[in-house]
Amino acid sequence: MSAKTSAEVVIDGKVYTLSGYEGEEYLQKVAAYINIKISEFDEIEEYRHIPVTTKNTLIQLNIADDYFKAKSQVEKLERDLENKDKELYDLKHDLISNQVKTESAQESLKKLETENKELLLNKARLEAALEDKLLEGKPVEKGHRTPSAGKKK
Secondary structure (H helix, E strand, C coil): CCCCEEEEEEECCEEEEEEECCCHHHHHHHHHHHHHHHHHHHCCHHHHHCCHHHHHHHHHHHHHHHHHHHHHHHHHHHHHHHHHHHHHHHHHHHHHHHHHHHHHHHHHHHHHHHHHHHHHHHHHHHHHHHHHHHHHCCCCCCCCCCCCCCCCC
């Protein structure tokens, strides 16, 4: 816990000593905020003619209104942040899932490309063997005929 701080501040023309665990700069900022609220009300003609206790109550109500509006805004921003965090989590999950699918598809593609190369090599070998046999005039394996095999003389 930080040390207790005291600071002299001016509020509505009077000097007060404020104490707290915040720094002097913060305490001056609080006093300045109250002075701004007082000056906002001082600009209203009707305000000048009402009793001091009523003036103080109006200022207190105004400050409380500011507080609850700010608190509501913070709560809304926290909900928005939670929603964004959830959305980010879902997007990261989708990204990882898609990366896994992509890697799997790439592996399948590589495997198919390898199989395709092997099949093309086999096809080329078989075609070469067939061509050699046809050129040599040797009979082709079962089920295959040479061009002269089926001719009658």
